[in-house]
Amino acid sequence: MAPRHDRTSVRHSDARTHRIRSGVSLELICERTKISRHFLEAIEERAYQRLPGGIFDISYIRQYAEQIGYSAESLLEDYRSRSGAKESSSNLHAVPARPKTWWKALL
Numbered sequence: 001m002a003p004r005h006d007r008t009s010v011r012h013s014d015a016r017t018h019r020i021r022s023g024v025s026l027e028l029i030c031e032r033t034k035i036s037r038h039f040l041e042a043i044e045e046r047a048y049q050r051l052p053g054g055i056f057d058i059s060y061i062r063q064y065a066e067q068i069g070y071s072a073e074s075l076l077e078d079y080r081s082r083s084g085a086k087e088s089s090s091n092l093h094a095v096p097a098r099p100k101t102w103w104k105a106l107l
Contacts, residue, residue, distance in 0.1 A: 019068040
């Protein structure tokens with residue numbers, strides 16, 4: 001029986017292959033996006049727990065995909081399926097308003 005391949009893993013490994021075939025190095029992506037190589041490697045390895053979290057994860061994945069000319073949506077789909085994250089405003093927590101007398105705490 002032929003081995004079953006997870007569609008998302010095939011799609012994701014294609015992103016790294018696509019980057020290499022396109023001649024785009026991780027160093028170049030680091031330079032252009034100011035994203036740490038550590039985080040870019042985490043994206044390529046699908047080690048999303050090594051990313052900083054929250055909106056940074058989505059932004060880093062989108063920027064990585066843009067730099068290699070790859071579909072951001074396919075990478076984000078993999079990210080969401082592995083991490084259980086959803087890109088919706090319902091997951092964002094409201095930040096409490098700062099009191100108007102915040103400066104008094106400096107005294």
